[in-house]
Amino acid sequence: MKDKYVHLIYFSPTGTTRKIVDAIAEGLSAAQTNRHDLTYAFEKEQQDIAGGVAVIGIPVYAGRVPEDCLERIAGYQADGVPAVLVALYGNREFEDALVELRDVAIEQGFNVIAAGAFIGEHSYSTPKRPIAAGRPDVEDLRLAVKFGQDIAAKIERGDLETPEIEGHVPYRERVKFGGVSPQTDAEHCTLCGECARACPVRVVTVSDSVTTQAENCIMCCACVKICPVDARPFNHPRIEERRDLLVRNCSTPKTPRIFL
Ligand SMILES: Cc1cc2nc3c(=O)[nH]c(=O)nc-3n(C[C@H](O)[C@H](O)[C@H](O)COP(=O)(O)O)c2cc1C
DSSP, rough: OOTTEEEEEEOTSSSHHHHHHHHHHHHHOSSSEEEEGGGOOOSSOOOESSSEEEEEEEEEEETTTHHHHHHHHTTTESSSSSEEEEEEOOOSTTTTTTHHHHHHHHHHHHHHEEEEEEEEOTTOOOOOOOOSTTTSHHHHHHHHHHHHHHHHHHHHTOOOOOOOOOOOOOOOOOOOSSOOOOOOOTOOOOOOOHHHHHTOOOOOOOESSEEGGGGGOOOHHHHHOTTTTTOOOOOHHHHHHHHHHHHHOOSSHHHHHEEE
């Protein structure tokens, strides 16, 4: 694909989706990369994607595409541009996220030619309660690069068919997030503002203290993972319970699934 553009379109609050999207782009080895980081795409604008191939990546939230991703992807219009879809999940399940992403991509005019479900460290993972910690690892990234190479070969062959993708329509019911959020440990917080800058939905404000508008928090944990002094724990009892369940039931490492 040396003569083509690759458009990287992704939402990635804790950076694991981005790692896989980048590795797939490496495998595609296009001449030019256009990056559209939707994580901080606050202003709504309409953009046309033309030529080349697009890689669209989202994290899986409760087996679905997060609502903020849907809204931000809806800002893109493509006239039949081939698209590769990525659902990044925290070693539980990806359920209906990929078929939902397929339907959204088609709605926006993309031609879906490949999809993959990859594993990333779970947003709720902590050093003491690890869930898929360190993923994507070297092997995940190798598989993602190989996936990119295989997609490039598929395009070279002129095969632009949409593969069968695992998942159900109608999609599983959407879970409402928010109401609880990470909290600031005022004793250790240095008011550096990293948490506010990392928040993809702008619910954190830093002045002489840190306030979080919990009702609109999407629980992505970007603020938790970016805090340089570990002063943003997410230890609400509801999250502790969920974390326990994930540690108990989702510790066996899963392998990426490819639909090509
Ligand atoms: C609110 C929420 C819901 C999640 N739901 C799921 C899920 O249904 N299945 C799963 O395996 N992981 C789930 N995860 C974990 C994320 O998919 C995973 O941490 C992903 O790597 C985050 O991507 P990012 O690093 O690009 O932000 C969830 C995470 C959050 C914050």
